[in-house]
Amino acid sequence: MNSPFPKSSSTPGEGLIVARLLPDGATSGLSAITYQYPLKLITPSRPSETRSALVFLLSYGGGLVGGDTVNLKVDVQAGARLSMVTQGHTKVFKSPSPDILTSQTMRVDIAPDAALCLLPDPVQPFEDSVYEQTQIFRLETGASLCLLDWVTQGRTARGEDWSFVRWVGRNEVWSAPGGTKAGGRLLMRDAAILDSRQYDHQPQMRSLRQSMHAMGVVGTLVLRGPLTETLGEFFLAEFAALPRLGARDFRSDEARTKDEEGLSPLQRWRVQRLAMEKESKLLWSAANVRGCVVVKFGAPAVEHGRVWIGSMLAREGSILQNFGDHALMCVK
Amino acid sequence: MTITNPIPDPHPADDDLALEIADLERRLAAAKAKLTPKHTSLSLTPPPISTTANHFLLLLSDSALPLGSFAFSSGLESYLAHHKSNHHTRTTPSFTSFLPLSISSYASTTLPFALAAYRDPSTENLVRLDDALDATIICTVGRRASVAQGRALLSIWERSLAGALPGEKGDGLKGFSVILKASIAAGREDGEPPPASAHLAPLFGAIGRLAGLSLEQTAYVFMLGHVKALVSAAVRAGMFGPYQAQKTLAGETVQGLINAALAREWETPVEKAGQCVPVMDLWFGRHEVLYSRIFNS
Numbered sequence: 001m002n003s004p005f006p007k008s009s010s011t012p013g014e015g016l017i018v019a020r021l022l023p024d025g026a027t028s029g030l031s032a033i034t035y036q037y038p039l040k041l042i043t044p045s046r047p048s049e050t051r052s053a054l055v056f057l058l059s060y061g062g063g064l065v066g067g068d069t070v071n072l073k074v075d076v077q078a079g080a081r082l083s084m085v086t087q088g089h090t091k092v093f094k095s096p097s098p099d100i101l102t103s104q105t106m107r108v109d110i111a112p113d114a115a116l117c118l119l120p121d122p123v124q125p126f127e128d129s130v131y132e133q134t135q136i137f138r139l140e141t142g143a144s145l146c147l148l149d150w151v152t153q154g155r156t157a158r159g160e161d162w163s164f165v166r167w168v169g170r171n172e173v174w175s176a177p178g179g180t181k182a183g184g185r186l187l188m189r190d191a192a193i194l195d196s197r198q199y200d201h202q203p204q205m206r207s208l209r210q211s212m213h214a215m216g217v218v219g220t221l222v223l224r225g226p227l228t229e230t231l232g233e234f235f236l237a238e239f240a241a242l243p244r245l246g247a248r249d250f251r252s253d254e255a256r257t258k259d260e261e262g263l264s265p266l267q268r269w270r271v272q273r274l275a276m277e278k279e280s281k282l283l284w285s286a287a288n289v290r291g292c293v294v295v296k297f298g299a300p301a302v303e304h305g306r307v308w309i310g311s312m313l314a315r316e317g318s319i320l321q322n323f324g325d326h327a328l329m330c331v332k
Numbered sequence: 333m334t335i336t337n338p339i340p341d342p343h344p345a346d347d348d349l350a351l352e353i354a355d356l357e358r359r360l361a362a363a364k365a366k367l368t369p370k371h372t373s374l375s376l377t378p379p380p381i382s383t384t385a386n387h388f389l390l391l392l393s394d395s396a397l398p399l400g401s402f403a404f405s406s407g408l409e410s411y412l413a414h415h416k417s418n419h420h421t422r423t424t425p426s427f428t429s430f431l432p433l434s435i436s437s438y439a440s441t442t443l444p445f446a447l448a449a450y451r452d453p454s455t456e457n458l459v460r461l462d463d464a465l466d467a468t469i470i471c472t473v474g475r476r477a478s479v480a481q482g483r484a485l486l487s488i489w490e491r492s493l494a495g496a497l498p499g500e501k502g503d504g505l506k507g508f509s510v511i512l513k514a515s516i517a518a519g520r521e522d523g524e525p526p527p528a529s530a531h532l533a534p535l536f537g538a539i540g541r542l543a544g545l546s547l548e549q550t551a552y553v554f555m556l557g558h559v560k561a562l563v564s565a566a567v568r569a570g571m572f573g574p575y576q577a578q579k580t581l582a583g584e585t586v587q588g589l590i591n592a593a594l595a596r597e598w599e600t601p602v603e604k605a606g607q608c609v610p611v612m613d614l615w616f617g618r619h620e621v622l623y624s625r626i627f628n629s
Contacts, residue, residue: 204585213611244621245623285614287472290466296617
C-alpha cells in the first residue's frame with residue numbers, strides 16, 4: 001500500500017526552514033519546514049503574531065541523547081522575518097563514552113532586508129555529556145540578526161555544576177554582500193571550549209567548575225544589522241553608563257534620595273537594574289566587534305541571567321516591535 | 333704573566349734531578365698529546381650553526397623588547413577589582429589561581445594563530461590570520477592590547493631586526509606591512525573592518541620563523557612572554573615583590589602550564605581556537621568600568 005505522505009529522503013537529524021515574505025508584502029510565512037528525528041520543528045498553525053514567522057526548535061524526548069546529530073539549515077529570504085525559540089532548556093544527556101559526541105549544527109542564510117531573531121532557552125548539558133554546537137550565520141546586505149547563545153551548569157538539583165565532559169559552542173557571523181553563495185568575510189567568531197579533561201593530571205589547573213568562578217550560566221548576545229541597531233546602541237550605552245567599579249559614593253542618604261527624585265524613567269529603571277545586577281552578582285560587558293555588538297554575561301543563578309537579558313530586551317523594546325512578543329517567550 | 337721554561341736548570345749538582353724533571357715533562361707532554369683529540373669539542377671556537385637563531389631567541393625573549401607589554405595586565409587588574417568589590421564570594425583573589433586560567437585562556441584563544449603564522453609566514457596567510465584573529469577578539473580592551481603590541485613588534489622587526497638577518501628574508505612581513513599601512517591610511521569609512529590590524533600572535537609566529545627559531549622555541553617564548561607580562565603586572569599591582577616574581581617564573585608550575593598549553597594547542601587549527609575560561613572575557617571586557625586603572629588591559 002502506498003503511503004499518503006511524501007517519502008522523506010533526509011537523513012536523521014536533518015532539518016530545513018525557509019521563511020519568506022508573503023505576497024501581501026508585510027507578513028512572513030514559511031515556505032518549507034522539514035525535519036527528521038531527533039530534531040523536531042513546530043510552527044503554530046494560527047500565529048497570534050504577524051510581525052515574524054515563528055518556529056519552535058525542539059527535540060524528541062525534550063533533549064539530545066548521546067550521539068545525536070542535528071543539522072539544521074535555515075533560509076530567511078529577502079524581506080522576511082523569522083523568530084526561533086525553544087520550549088524549555090535544550091537538555092544534553094550523558095554520552096555512553098567521552099568519544100561519542102552529541103552535536104548540533106545550524107547554517108543560516110539571511111537575505112537582503114531579512115531578519116532572524118534567535119532567542120532560545122539555554123543549553124543544559126548534563127553530567128558526562130559531550131556536546132558541540134556550531135552556528136554559522138551569513139548575512140547579505142541589510143540583513144539583521146539577533147542571536148542569544150547561553151549554557152548552564154547543568155541540573156543543580158542533582159548537584160551538577162559544570163560536570164559534563166565537554167561543551168563547545170561556536171558562533172560565526174559572516175558578511176556575504178555578494179550573496180550567500182559567493183563566500184564572504186568572517187566578521188565575528190565567538191567560541192567557548194569547556195573541557196573537563198584538560199584539567200586532568202594538572203593539579204595547578206584545579207577543575208572546570210573552579211574555572212567558572214561560581215557562574216551558573218554564561219551567555220553571549222550577538223546583534224548585527226539595521227533591525228538590531230538601536231538595541232546594540234542601547235547595550236553599548238548602558239555598558240558605558242555602568243558605575244565605576246571601586247568608586248565610592250560619598251553622598252548622604254538624604255542627598256541620594258533627593259538625587260533619585262529627579263531621575264528620568266530610564267534612569268530610575270537603571271538604578272533598579274543595577275541593584276538587581278549587584279544583588280544577583282551578574283557580570284556583563286558589551287563591545288562593538290567589526291559591526292556586530294557582542295554582549296557577554298554571566299550569573300551564578302540561571303534565572304537571574306534570564307531576568308536580566310529579558311529586562312534589557314524589554315526595556316529597549318525593538319525586538320518586540322520588529323519580531324513580536326512571541327520572539328521573547330524564552331527570556332521572560 | 334710569565335711562562336715556565338721547560339729547559340732544565342744548568343746547575344751541575346742537580347743534574348739527576350734535572351734529567352728526571354725533563355723526562356717527566358716529556359711524558360706529560362706525550363700524555364697530553366694523546367688526550368687532545370678527545371677534547372676538540374671543548375674548543376672555545378663557537379660552532380657556526382644556529383648562533384643567529386640563539387641570539388634572536390634571547391632577543392625575542394628579552395623583557396626589554398619594546399612591545400609595551402608592561403602596560404597590559406591581561407585582565408589581572410580587573411580580576412582583582414572584581415574580587416575586591418565582593419562580586420564573588422566563593423574565592424579569594426590570588427595570583428596562584430589567576431595564572432593557570434590566564435595561561436590556558438591565552439593559549440586557547442591566541443596560540444594557534446602564532447603557530448599557523450610560523451608554519452606559513454606568507455603575506456596572504458598573515459593577512460588571513462590577522463583578519464580571523466581580529467574577528468575572534470570579542471572585547472575592545474583585548475583588541476587594543478593585541479594590536480598595540482603587534483604593531484610595536486612589526487616596527488621593531490622593520491627598523492631593527494630585519495636588517496641584521498642575511499638574505500632576502502621577510503617578504504611575507506614586508507607585504508603584510510604594505511597592506512597594513514594602506515589600511516591605516518585609507519581609514520574605514522565604509523563600515524567594513526580594515527584589511528589588516530597587526531595583531532601580536534601571527535606576527536610573533538612569523539618573526540620567530542624568520543629569525544631561525546624552531547617552532548617549539550617560538551611557541552614557548554610567545555607563551556613565556558605572556559607569563560612575564562602577567563608577573564610584572566602582579567608586581568606593579570602590589571601582589572608580590574620581585575623575588576616572588578622570579579620564583580614564580582622559575583618554578584615548575586609555570587613550565588608545566590606552558591608545556592601543557594603547547595601540547596594542547598599544537599594541532600589546533602585557527603578555526604577551532606576559542607575561549608576556555610568564559611569569565612576571563614567578562615574580566616577583560618569590564619576592565620573599562622574600573623574606577624582606577626594602572627594598566628591598559
